[in-house]
Amino acid sequence: MEIGPYLMLASLEGAVTAAVLALTAVGLSLVFGVMRVVNVAHGEFFMLGAVLAWWVTSLIGGHPALGFAVALLSVPVLVGLLAAAADMTVLKRVSHDPERTIVATIGILYILQQVTLMTYGPDARPVVPPFNARLALPWVEFVGGRPQLYWPWGLSTTSYKLAVIGAATLVLIGVWLGMTRTRAGLLMRATQMDRDMALAFGIPVERVYALVFGLGAGLAAMAAVLIVPIQQAHYLMGGDPLLLSFIVVIIGGLGSLPGTVVAAILIGLSDGIISVFFSPTLAKILATLLVALVLVFRPQGLFGERRT
Amino acid sequence: MLEVNGLNVAYGRARVLRDLSLTVRAGEILCLLGRNGAGKTTTMKAIMGLLPLMSGRVVLDGQVVSDLPPHQVPRTGIGYIPQGRGLFADLTVAQNLQIGLMVRKSGTQVLDDVLDLFPRLRERLHQRAQTLSGGEQQMLATARALCLEPRVLLLDEPTEGLQPSMIEAIREVIVMMRARGVAVLLVEQRVDAVLSVADRVAFIENGRNLETLDAARLRADPAILERHLGV
Numbered sequence: 001m002e003i004g005p006y007l008m009l010a011s012l013e014g015a016v017t018a019a020v021l022a023l024t025a026v027g028l029s030l031v032f033g034v035m036r037v038v039n040v041a042h043g044e045f046f047m048l049g050a051v052l053a054w055w056v057t058s059l060i061g062g063h064p065a066l067g068f069a070v071a072l073l074s075v076p077v078l079v080g081l082l083a084a085a086a087d088m089t090v091l092k093r094v095s096h097d098p099e100r101t102i103v104a105t106i107g108i109l110y111i112l113q114q115v116t117l118m119t120y121g122p123d124a125r126p127v128v129p130p131f132n133a134r135l136a137l138p139w140v141e142f143v144g145g146r147p148q149l150y151w152p153w154g155l156s157t158t159s160y161k162l163a164v165i166g167a168a169t170l171v172l173i174g175v176w177l178g179m180t181r182t183r184a185g186l187l188m189r190a191t192q193m194d195r196d197m198a199l200a201f202g203i204p205v206e207r208v209y210a211l212v213f214g215l216g217a218g219l220a221a222m223a224a225v226l227i228v229p230i231q232q233a234h235y236l237m238g239g240d241p242l243l244l245s246f247i248v249v250i251i252g253g254l255g256s257l258p259g260t261v262v263a264a265i266l267i268g269l270s271d272g273i274i275s276v277f278f279s280p281t282l283a284k285i286l287a288t289l290l291v292a293l294v295l296v297f298r299p300q301g302l303f304g305e306r307r308t
Numbered sequence: 309m310l311e312v313n314g315l316n317v318a319y320g321r322a323r324v325l326r327d328l329s330l331t332v333r334a335g336e337i338l339c340l341l342g343r344n345g346a347g348k349t350t351t352m353k354a355i356m357g358l359l360p361l362m363s364g365r366v367v368l369d370g371q372v373v374s375d376l377p378p379h380q381v382p383r384t385g386i387g388y389i390p391q392g393r394g395l396f397a398d399l400t401v402a403q404n405l406q407i408g409l410m411v412r413k414s415g416t417q418v419l420d421d422v423l424d425l426f427p428r429l430r431e432r433l434h435q436r437a438q439t440l441s442g443g444e445q446q447m448l449a450t451a452r453a454l455c456l457e458p459r460v461l462l463l464d465e466p467t468e469g470l471q472p473s474m475i476e477a478i479r480e481v482i483v484m485m486r487a488r489g490v491a492v493l494l495v496e497q498r499v500d501a502v503l504s505v506a507d508r509v510a511f512i513e514n515g516r517n518l519e520t521l522d523a524a525r526l527r528a529d530p531a532i533l534e535r536h537l538g539v
């Protein structure tokens with residue numbers, strides 16, 4: 001068989017990765033952009049989203065779609081509230097100082113991970129997808145010089161994977177509208193641009209920080225709920241999303257949301273394609289190399305503005 | 309109206325304000341004069357609650373504003389026009405003003421009044437603050453502070469780098485605010501500008517009070533200026 005169908009399949013897998021990665025990385029990017037802190041525990045909020053999704057779906061029973069719908073709506077909120085509480089109790093105490101926040105979030109990382117190990121255990125557990133129809137994909141071949149559609153054997157995806165891409169796109173559009181069109185978004189952006197002047201104009205910066213930290217963690221949890229029917233929940237699953245989110249946020253430009261999304265698509269797609277044709281390890285090596293190149297030649301990121 | 313009592317402020321270990329005290333009455337312009345690095349900007353930030361006080365208080369009409377969390381300070385009616393303007397650069401003119409209006413939940417009438425003072429801004433409501441000219445940016449910073457219907461205005465070098473016509477426009481607004489009973493604390497480098505608007509002048513040096521006197525006395529005896537500023 002020719003290479004085209006494989007490429008399409010790899011791109012689709014990559015698009016799923018990209019969609020989930022974009023959600024996770026936008027969460028990290030929001031926190032960095034507005035609060036100027038690095039949340040090392042971001043991957044654990046992702047993990048928590050997956051584990052809680054398993055817990056909620058197994059608690060509810062009935063049709064898989066019901067449990068999944070409840071998980072999709074409730075888990076990001078739960079994780080967001082937990083993160084906001086962590087911000088108000090821990091990060092506020094260290095005044096959101098960049099270095100001390102890194103240390104504090106490393107602490108949060110281990111607490112979340114170990115509490116999950118002690119309660120949920122070391123097993124990887126699956127969540128049943130709410131729907132999972134197999135969709136055969138067509139390809140074009142030329143028969144006697146005329147293009148013709150045919151369905152190569154094994155070339156297929158599932159309706160759930162397409163739904164993940166769609167859902168992530170919708171959520172990202174929602175985040176964008178929220179940031180640009182709502183009052184809360186205005187307060188967040190003002191805080192991001194000038195914290196002191198935000199205070200001098202009555203913006204409760206501490207509360208904005210708690211909101212942003214919760215929102216960032218909630219987005220990671222949302223991404224995890226979407227991916228867990230494909231990937232299984234495990235207490236150590238937070239490492240990869242954290243690393244990839246960092247890569248994406250650095251390439252996209254720290255704090256730039258459009259840059260983050262473009263970089264997520266770039267990294268997700270190339271990860272999918274390189275993994276299929278070569279090896280997943282090569283994909284990670286190349287992504288990390290790209291980060292190094294970006295840091296050397298364009299430290300503000302591909303889309304970031306140079307800060308003065 | 310606004311009383312600053314015995315402020316001590318330090319950045320890390322470097323003490324910048326030492327027992328600094330000021331009083332600004334309603335309907336009065338008090339000018340703060342001092343050399344570069346004397347602590348004028350620091351005084352204003354301290355009043356806004358943006359710097360931790362080692363000791364001292366800021367009192368507005370009997371209310372101790374220095375006990376409030378910083379974001380509640382402007383809600384008592386203190387409008388701040390910082391050095392360098394401090395605009396929200398990526399936000400539009402309208403959004404910058406909206407943030408000013410939200411401080412004390414001012415209505416659209418207030419916005420209308422403010423835009424009447426600065427018609428140039430009305431034409432540029434949907435332009436990003438960053439893309440405004442220097443003079444327009446200063447207008448916006450002033451307008452944003454007026455949007456909270458201030459009882460006290462803090463202006464930190466509002467005419468820095470502006471052309472004469474713009475300086476005159478800013479001066480008119482300051483005088484108008486005085487007429488409305490606002491207490492104005494003004495930091496200004498240009499002595500002629502100070503003498504033309506100030507009611508009283510407070511000299512500071514190395515974060516300490518030197519002398520506070522009526523502007524009339526300064527106008528009569530410019531030698532005092534020379535003594536305190538070395539100009």
Ligand SMILES: Nc1ncnc2c1ncn2[C@@H]1O[C@H](COP(=O)(O)OP(=O)(O)OP(=O)(O)O)[C@@H](O)[C@H]1O
Pocket residue numbers: 319322324342343344345346347348349350351391
């Ligand atoms: N963030 C800071 N960290 C450390 N020192 C500072 C900081 N900001 C100001 N200073 C120091 O505090 C002193 C007073 O600074 P301030 O900005 O209040 O002076 P100023 O009177 O406003 O001067 P200018 O006329 O140049 O605006 C200066 O010596 C300055 O170096």
Ligand SMILES: [Mg+2]
Pocket residue numbers: 348349350391464
């Ligand atoms: Mg200054």
